[in-house]
Amino acid sequence: MRFLHTADWHLGKLFGQRYMTKDQRYVLEELLSLAREAKADAVVIAGDIYDRGVPPAEAVDLMSETLARLAEMHTPVLYIAGNHDSASRIDFGRSVMERSGVFVRGRVAAGMEPVVLEDADGPVYFSLLPFAAPPEVRDAFGIERPISYDEAMEILVQDARKKVPAGARSVAVAHAFLAGGQSSESERPLSVGGSDQVRPVHFAPYSYAALGHLHGPQRAGAENIRYSGSLLKYSFDEAKQEKGAVIVDLAADGTVVQEFVPLAPRHDVRIVTGTLEELRTDGFDPLPHDDYVRVDLLDTDTILNAYDKLQAIYPNLFALTRPNWKAKSADELAVRGQEELRKKSGLALFGDFFEEMTDEALTKEQAQVLTDCFDELEREGREET
Numbered sequence: 001m002r003f004l005h006t007a008d009w010h011l012g013k014l015f016g017q018r019y020m021t022k023d024q025r026y027v028l029e030e031l032l033s034l035a036r037e038a039k040a041d042a043v044v045i046a047g048d049i050y051d052r053g054v055p056p057a058e059a060v061d062l063m064s065e066t067l068a069r070l071a072e073m074h075t076p077v078l079y080i081a082g083n084h085d086s087a088s089r090i091d092f093g094r095s096v097m098e099r100s101g102v103f104v105r106g107r108v109a110a111g112m113e114p115v116v117l118e119d120a121d122g123p124v125y126f127s128l129l130p131f132a133a134p135p136e137v138r139d140a141f142g143i144e145r146p147i148s149y150d151e152a153m154e155i156l157v158q159d160a161r162k163k164v165p166a167g168a169r170s171v172a173v174a175h176a177f178l179a180g181g182q183s184s185e186s187e188r189p190l191s192v193g194g195s196d197q198v199r200p201v202h203f204a205p206y207s208y209a210a211l212g213h214l215h216g217p218q219r220a221g222a223e224n225i226r227y228s229g230s231l232l233k234y235s236f237d238e239a240k241q242e243k244g245a246v247i248v249d250l251a252a253d254g255t256v257v258q259e260f261v262p263l264a265p266r267h268d269v270r271i272v273t274g275t276l277e278e279l280r281t282d283g284f285d286p287l288p289h290d291d292y293v294r295v296d297l298l299d300t301d302t303i304l305n306a307y308d309k310l311q312a313i314y315p316n317l318f319a320l321t322r323p324n325w326k327a328k329s330a331d332e333l334a335v336r337g338q339e340e341l342r343k344k345s346g347l348a349l350f351g352d353f354f355e356e357m358t359d360e361a362l363t364k365e366q367a368q369v370l371t372d373c374f375d376e377l378e379r380e381g382r383e384e385t
């Protein structure tokens with residue numbers, strides 16, 4: 001069996017104050033061509049279909065059209081909710097779409113059936129494990145005590161494995177942060193408070209684990225436990241990453257060969273470094289100037305209207321930094337202080353406050369209760385907005 005592993009589409013994403021929907025439509029066209037040319041038996045999307053719980057209408061249209069195109073090609077699609085998705089909204093149309101070969105898991109539940117796809121070598125069992133914070137897993141499995149992300153994943157996988165016959169070929173589809181993985185700026189932390197990492201070993205029983213969440217394509221603990229990475233570059237620290245999809249070939253004996261296939265975006269995302277004079281010189285930057293660009297402007301002196309001047313060179317200028325600028329304004333320093341504060345987790349901020357009020361640090365148990373509260377609030381925010 002051959003399937004395409006992709007993840008983190010983030011349809012409806014805002015980047016540089018712009019909706020990326022056109023760029024997403026462009027690259028999804030390529031993805032569909034790849035699925036057709038590679039004669040993929042299925043397409044697997046490992047969560048973060050949309051960028052937020054209630055996505056813009058254009059993003060929903062794009063997803064709807066993409067599913068219709070894949071259904072026309074008679075290519076089954078399997079997808080799960082990620083931490084950016086609203087689990088209940090992802091479940092929309094689930095039972096109806098199954099008849100067209102579209103298999104969806106938004107909300108987590110105990111005793112979920114695997115999706116079974118057949119090829120000439122027999123069945124392949126796909127365990128669809130949507131993103132779920134520990135409180136949701138506790139609800140679904142009737143667990144009273146607090147559990148970590150790692151335990152939550154262990155419970156989900158153990159439950160899913162009950163439905164996979166011994167020795168059968170199997171694929172896990174999950175949205176999680178595997179310990180040892182390399183993160184990027186455009187991923188929202190799974191847990192606002194505590195540790196959100198899980199051990200790769202949970203996925204060892206599977207022939208392949210198709211993961212989502214981390215935006216850089218990478219292996220996680222083993223060659224057959226992988227992140228495909230996001231559909232496009234969604235932050236400047238991803239400028240050097242390759243974006244694309246993984247073609248996974250599953251042999252009759254369950255061994256796997258995978259190949260990462262890059263997809264060319266409509267606009268690249270890149271960082272340009274130089275002085276204003278250099279950047280104005282013809283040929284200094286031979287790459288397309290309509291790329292989505294951050295300029296790291298090396299001039300040490302104040303430049304009037306630097307942003308406007310650079311925008312004349314780079315029409316899609318998304319960001320500007322001044323690493324060598326001597327005259328750091330009070331405003332800029334204030335913004336930095338706020339950024340530092342924003343980088344602190346809710347748990348850390350509350351911990352600081354608690355310590356200031358009581359002269360005692362939070363205990364482990366107190367921190368866990370708080371973490372669950374924060375995660376629950378985050379989930380409610382996703383479902384209701």
Ligand SMILES: [Mn+2]
Pocket residue numbers: 008010048082084187188213214
């Ligand atoms: Mn993501």
